Amino acid sequence: MQRVLSLWPASWGRQQRSTATMITAGVVILLVLWLMAKPLSYAPEPIGPNAQAFAEGTRVTVELTVIAGVAGLFLGVLAALGKISRVPPLRWVASLYVWIFRGTPLLLQVLFVFFALPEIIPKLKLDEFSAAALALGLNVGAYNAEAIRAGLLAVPKGQIEAARSLGLSRWYTFVDITFPQAFKISLPPLVNNIVSLLKDSSLAYVIGVVEVSLVSTRIQAATFQPVPCYVTTGCIYLLMTTLMTQISNAVERRFDHEGKLA
């Protein structure tokens, strides 16, 4: 699967091929989400008759991942900036956040946001999906913070000195010089976190979000056929993570301006 890039015409440049891979994998994900009920419905019992439920569960899983992933990216950047800030209270807040969400089980966080948070702040009475998305976003954000912080610290000091000595303000130095380089360094661990997020979104089942894992458990309970149910679910996760990895590999190549990748 790593060789998808070599499927493109040899005359295309590295960037064109990477872009083509990104677009193709993105389109395949959308097509799978849209159309997967169709091929699944031809599968034998107990999958065929429940194809629609599997398709809907998969859509919920991907929605959870995308929403929590985007939130986690923002939170990660904010928390990383907080952690390297020169203002002590910002550092404390960011460190406390990362400490709590990396130091407690995700399952507990999901349960806490859904059941306990409304007791503390009545306004935050969320539906199952929103509570799961919030907990997942907060969790992945804490892990992203460390990945992004490591990337920011890995940008050589000389780069910042060069930017500042050209008269670039601190804002432009960050936006034009530090962040693009840090992002590239952080990309592999960030992708790792997103792939984990896709799989961890299955924990949303404990508060009753009907994502693909819960779908398979329910069908399994009704049909007493665990093997086909769980194999199907496993295949759906594998397909999703594989497509996501293809996109991220392509993104890495797209931004590989230093020719470090073979």
Added chain:
Amino acid sequence: MSAVAPGSPLITVQKVNKHFGPAHVLKDVTTHFNAGEVAVIIGASGSGKSTLLRTLNRLETHDSGTIIVDGITVDDNHKHLDQLRAEVGMVFQQFNLFPHLTVLDNVTLAPRRVRKTAREAARAQALELLDRVGMKAHAHKHPFQLSGGQQQRVAIARSLAMQPRVLLFDEPTSALDPEMVKEVLDVMKQLATSGMTMIVVTHEMGFAREVGDRILFFDKGCIAQDAPPDAFFGNQQDPRIRAFLGHIQH
């Protein structure tokens, strides 16, 4: 645009002190640099020459004393700093080109962001500067595709794009293979001839002798001698400096 006439002080340094922990790296350094002048700073490693250069645009803070560049006091005021750094260009030993940008974007970035130059104008100016340093044909490459000497020439063009009043060179050829030193020194000579104010920290004695208007010799955090190159190299009385020159040249 110049408030300072050629030959009068563009930069004044008054009783500047700097400590790194227990090390006293600049001791009451007082000097000045004139507009249009090429000052070459030499001395042993750790004598404070690079540190002085870096205090001039506040990449290094000084503990006491005053530095005034073209009427701007060098201090922690961010407005002063951005203003100062737009007027003072710097070329580094390690080039420090931005690896994620093309050669052209490396050169146009600062004028577009700081001077708010329009994209097309910045591009035209950048290509002209790249032509001047012999790098126009490489404008669309990324830095990793260039040799060290080529990268350093791009770095010089990048500094020039801000049209600085003075260019600081911090050992610009020390990280280069011997065969690339000449191409960079040639660009620097050409700049000096065009009247650019330059302060150069270097170990290239041939360049110092040929291009320098003044040689400043640093020793243990002090300027031990400040002399024209003919007197400095031709008729050196100080035994320590003679010993240093002997080491460097052989």
